[in-house]
Amino acid sequence: MNPKAFGPIPPEFRDLAALPWLDEPTPAYVYDFAIVAARIARLRAALPDAVAVHYAIKANPLPALLKAIAPLVDGLDVASAGEMDRALDVMAAKAISFAGPGKRDAEIELAIRAGVTINVESESEAQRALAIGGLIEMRPRLAVRVNPDFELRGSGMKMGGRASPFGVEAQHVAGLVKRLILGGAEWRGLHIFAGSQSLDTQAVIETQAATVALAARIAEEAHRAPPLVNLGGGFGIPYFPGDTPLDVEAIGAALGEEIGKLRTSYAIELGRWLVGEAGVYLARVVDRKQSQGETFLVVDGGLNHHLAATGNFGTVVRRNYPVAVAHRLQDPAEEVVTIVGPLCTPLDRLADRVALPTTRVGDVIAIFASGAYGASASPAAFLGHPPARELLVGADHA
């Protein structure tokens, strides 16, 4: 049987056998903070000094990770009151922004009381924030999320250029900004997020240029420079065969040219690119079985822990994440196996017909590129298995 390819193993893990946490009880996620710290350092070196780096915590909200990352970034972006709580534990309120549709009144009130910036997603949400601010006699800090009139090309999840629950139509933003200021809010700027998981360097460069141009246009219409322009993010990481990494140095150099066109403060907000490659999901082989000439490895966790690796979180065609037998990374492939989780659904497929060294029951399978949208983006309650443990290592050296 012809094996299917799997994605590239991040270079930091090519010597996996030497890593001490391989013998941790499974199922587990392990996040190596040294890799996160290295990503942040590389990004800072690539970006113009005027561009702040924010972490969008929904990619991985593990409290230990937030504590380690907070001193290395300039801000945290959250998308619920629950995330806001976690962010406030590690970061000053003025460096936290709260985006996302459907903010409840109670969430808005908590944000205003804490001094967190609310990125308003609609006219009516803006009006509610002003009203709640009036009621509790506190001045809300409000930024306007813009639904851009373009999208990030090559993006896994498109979030611009179309009808959207996110943000206010670009042509209505300047008017809203004026009303917010008249209504007594502290206007914190613009938030423009055009897509996620792009590996197309040129597309990211063009999107950032279009974002700066759009912010400049809105500033002109509103007769005010935004205090901060949050350029969004959308930087992808390699997951699948043939994926190649983004050239962040080229992106940073191009952004340096663009930001001169509107003089203000900038931020980019990244989730996946900062943490995705730092995480490994470990699951242990519980059973091996043959069925009609195919070999199945059944492991002790699946889509209940790692929905994305099974292809059920925003991918159109199911492809294989980078995978290895944890203790035999250097060994040659000897058999073609399909790796499934313990759930009673055919969706629970972690790797489809991959060529690996021969495994025995008790061996550990590692799935790489699992640091973002893993544990917290999976239906952990489905079928009632225990959750995956989550372990942060390497934070003491950061």
Ligand SMILES: *Cc1c(COP(=O)(O)O)cnc(C)c1O
């Ligand atoms: C999800 C999200 C992010 C992070 O996206 P990544 O693709 O993980 O970098 C950033 N900003 C907003 C508004 C988001 O919703």
